[in-house]
């Protein structure tokens with residue numbers, strides 16, 4: 298009996314611990330807003346436990362106590378205070394304490410704006426640093442720590458929802474509307490964000506990496522993203538570049554510095570510098586790139602990129618080599 | 625003087641219509657809050673710095689609810705019939721509806737304050 302109990306504890310403990318994940322957790326915040334939300338969560342949780350325990354004790358007391366211990370007016374007064382006035386004061390205090398969290402932090406003209414558009418099933422990201430032309434990337438969001446960032450969120454096709462649990466609350470992305478989310482990252486590191494509004498077959502494969510960087514490193518990175526894609530350096534990569542154009546990839550993808558300029562699919566100018574392919578679906582490796590290029594719908598059901606199963610493995614590998622070199 | 629007033633209040637008509645006065649004021653204030661915020665955001669682009677109109681509307685709603693509650697309080701204190709209350713006499717009905725109105729007035733009063741607080745705190749149209 299004892300052993301079963303212990304085993305059960307271990308299983309439950311393991312399941313709970315498996316939920317702990319500092320990359321994508323509202324309980325492991327790296328930004329001011331998520332930190333406030335966590336504090337509020339903990340206050341509410343502790344408060345709820347105390348109240349539930351208090352009510353249970355009171356009930357036990359009421360059941361055990363012989364009848365007639367309170368007069369009618371005493372009983373009514375108890376109900377009035379513990380049943381009406383007490384909860385009203387408590388709820389009002391909680392309301393007043395939580396409302397300031399809903400007030401977005403102030404943003405100025407000198408703050409970085411990042412436009413994010415949800416597409417089936419990927420993210421179009423446009424950095425708009427003050428006083429500089431915008432930079433377009435996809436499926437990865439980098440933010441400078443210690444600076445205020447204003448996300449401008451919209452839906453490119455249907456409704457999606459943008460959530461970086463460690464950074465701030467979630468916000469819907471609605472076609473034809475721009476929602477604003479203000480955040481202030483504080484701890485450098487690699488994190489993760491997800492789509493939290495069911496948007497189709499591959500909704501569960503619509504995530505993105507979030508990299509919080511020191512401001513100087515961020516500025517350098519952004520300057521690098523602004524440069525055109527590097528020319529292919531190796532033989533296979535050069536062949537890959539030709540195959541990329543010959544197979545019509547340019548009809549959907551943009552690679553800065555080449556003829557490819559279409560914005561239907563993700564911008565691939567610096568895809569080699571990302572850590573994942575297909576909005577967090579596969580790791581960034583040559584093999585995974587080859588697999589994705591040959592059969593994207595097989596990897597991501599419902600994806601808006603055709604399968605290229607007629608491409609030979611060698612050709613797909615060459616394209617992968619080319620894309621991998623686009624740092 | 626006070627007795628005359630009490631008499632006067634207790635002789636007022638009481639019905640389901642008077643019962644729903646406090647919650648209706650609450651609902652109207654709720655709508656008012658939304659309209660006020662929406663109109664400000666659409667016309668001015670932000671909440672007013674000194675929300676005079678909103679404050680006046682809120683105080684007005686609270687006063688009406690208070691008045692309804694005060695009248696109900698006097699009415700529900702009318703001396704009642706002996707129990708059991710099973711024959712639906714005039715005074716029993718008065719006491720019952722008045723007591724319900726009083727409780728609803730309390731709830732609506734708190735409700736209006738709970739509605740007004742976010743409007744005062746959230747000054748931003750985003």
Ligand SMILES: [Cu+2]
Nearest residue numbers: 457492496503
């Ligand atoms: Cu989505």
